[in-house]
Amino acid sequence: MNQDHLYTSLEPVGNLPNIFLVADGMGGHRGGGYASSCAVETILEEARVCGDKDAAHILTRAIRKANEVIAHRAGEDERFAGMGTTVVAACLDEDVLIAANVGDSRLYVIHEDGIEQVTEDHSLVQEMVKFGGINKEEARFHPNKNIITRAVGLEQELQVDCFIRKLRPGDRVLLCSDGLTDMLEDEQIRQIIDQKKDVRSAAQALVEAANDSGGRDNIAVIVIDPFI
Numbered sequence: 001m002n003q004d005h006l007y008t009s010l011e012p013v014g015n016l017p018n019i020f021l022v023a024d025g026m027g028g029h030r031g032g033g034y035a036s037s038c039a040v041e042t043i044l045e046e047a048r049v050c051g052d053k054d055a056a057h058i059l060t061r062a063i064r065k066a067n068e069v070i071a072h073r074a075g076e077d078e079r080f081a082g083m084g085t086t087v088v089a090a091c092l093d094e095d096v097l098i099a100a101n102v103g104d105s106r107l108y109v110i111h112e113d114g115i116e117q118v119t120e121d122h123s124l125v126q127e128m129v130k131f132g133g134i135n136k137e138e139a140r141f142h143p144n145k146n147i148i149t150r151a152v153g154l155e156q157e158l159q160v161d162c163f164i165r166k167l168r169p170g171d172r173v174l175l176c177s178d179g180l181t182d183m184l185e186d187e188q189i190r191q192i193i194d195q196k197k198d199v200r201s202a203a204q205a206l207v208e209a210a211n212d213s214g215g216r217d218n219i220a221v222i223v224i225d226p227f228i
């Protein structure tokens with residue numbers, strides 16, 4: 001059962017010049033798959049009609065709308081109770097990247113000299129990393145690594161984190177679900193993307209490497225080369 005959904009548009013969506021989305025759902029009885037696909041659809045619908053000009057505002061509003069729609073649906077049907085989803089959303093305005101996230105799906109920027117995790121996970125282990133106790137490597141293997149502390153569809157007042165980065169020539173952008181990052185270290189991800197000339201083969205190589213390392217979960221990957 002695939003609980004990950006992704007979407008890309010290089011064409012404008014409402015006032016957004018383009019959009020990239022990854023959502024990783026959770027919840028039994030098909031709830032997880034429903035929540036992540038509903039999040040993608042709702043974000044696109046909201047972005048299309050939103051009159052705001054600011055990309056970070058549009059993404060935030062759209063993700064909050066998805067939170068409302070999923071929570072409402074979960075309240076109507078007890079089989080869907082407790083369903084939710086992560087969301088990582090991004091758009092590129094020329095060389096400026098605007099990103100928003102909830103949960104533990106991630107956005108990275110791969111520079112010529114390193115890899116930067118731009119989003120911060122909303123997870124129990126991330127809080128343990130932040131407030132002491134364990135390091136990032138221990139977090140990857142922690143038994144509670146899949147417990148997230150913030151999810152779309154489960155919040156009264158959803159807080160969405162936003163990030164803005166000016167990109168440099170040669171930078172690439174990666175959006176992914178934890179099916180990738182549970183299996184591969186950041187440095188492995190950087191090397192794989194570095195070795196591939198085009199984004200499509202980079203994305204395929206990432207999925208293959210995650211599957212070769214155990215592939216215990218659905219793997220959603222979007223690789224963007226903003227300067228092509």
Ligand code: CA
Nearest residue numbers: 024178179217
């Ligand atoms: Ca997952």
